[in-house]
Amino acid sequence: MDDPYETLGVKRDASADEIRSAYRKLAKLHHPDLNPGKKEAEDRFKSISAAYDLLSDKDKRARFDRGEIDASGAEKPPERSFYRDFGDAPGGGKYRAGAGFDPDDLSSIFGQAFGGRAGGFTSREFNMRGGDARYALRVSFLDAANGAKRRITLPDGNALDVTIPAGVQPGQILRLSGKGMPGFGDGPPGDALIEIDVEPHAYFRREGRDIHLELPVTLQEAVLGAKVEVPTIGGAVSLKIPPNSTGGAKLRLKGKGVAGGDQYVELKIALPTDSEPELESFLKTWTPHHAFNPRKHMGGK
Structure with a gap:
């Protein structure tokens, strides 16, 4: 089985974030849903998933690096013949040359060969949880x-x-x-x-449980006030715009966010793209009753 580091294209000292990022890029590229009927992509996706399964698990990764398990997650026996561990140990006379072989110690031998997991492997069976x-x-x-x-x-x-x-x-x-x-x-x-x-949305933006939306309104709606239809994640609702609303004003729709959160609607005043002669004529002769400088906070006069 291929080395999981090579499969994901990361270094052996790669961080967990680097491994996750590499997996996500490869998984999206080779996912069977995006490569219908392509056996090579399907096999590649399996290898990528298996490699990430091993390297994303801190304990599995450490055991693989120590050579205790292979790339599939299966146990690897110690490099030297494990029966020598018994023969060389005190009281290990059963395994000297010419000594009789005792079947009662089979489970101990297999336990030593497979990392000492008591009851995990016997002469008759090997039980192990499947990989994620x-x-x-x-x-x-x-x-x-x-x-x-x-x-x-x-x-x-x-x-x-x-x-x-x-x-x-x-x-x-x-x-x-x-x-x-x-x-x-x-x-x-x-x-x-x-x-x-x-996937990102065309006009919704999420912050925690709250939804944010920029809502274009006409100059008339902003000045005179109006009731307009506003999209929410649960469907369109009616919103009352107060008279003399300014661009950037935020209105709240309580409970219209995610899981009980709110939706905040920020007003954006949109002017007509085509010429409006009457509006232009009015503005040329209009003098506000209350002087107003929208740039005053910027030091303007």
Whole structure:
């Protein structure tokens, strides 16, 4: 099996963030959903997922670096013949040349060969939990905000249904218990770890549980006030714009954010792109009753 560091294209001293970044780039490039019918991409995606599964686990990575497990996560026996450990140890006379072989000590021998895991491996069986399988799932802004159900096509052609909770954040990991790699022997399967990537929205922006939106309004609506329709993550609602509202003013829609948060609407005054002769004529002769300098805070006169 390929070296996981080489598979992800990172150095052996790479940080956890560097490993995560390399995995995400490769996973997006080789994901089966983006390469339908391409066996090479499917195999590459499997290798990338297996490599990240090992290197993203601090303990597994350390054991791999020490040579205790191989790239697949399987145990590696010590380099020297393990029976010598028993023969050379005090009281190890059973394993001297010509000595009888005692079947009762088989479990001890196998335990020594496989890292001393008591009860993990016997002469009759080897039980081990399956590895975790990692996948990347890109969802829309609204699905992340409101929650949804999506299906992932796995490298082997099977499908995995994923419930996206409302308010999920970019980079958040969803764990699906028992949906990972199959175990060995009677060992349980691993888990499926789904890393969420959220697409940006055309006009919504999220900060924590709050949603922010820039809303264009006409000069007439800003000066005279109006009721306008405003989009929210749950659908359009009516918003009252107070008279004499200025550009940059923020209005709050309580409870219209993510999971009980609020939505903040910032007004942006939009002027007509075509010529408006009546408006131009009025402004040429209009004198405000109250002098107003919008640049006063900048030192203007």
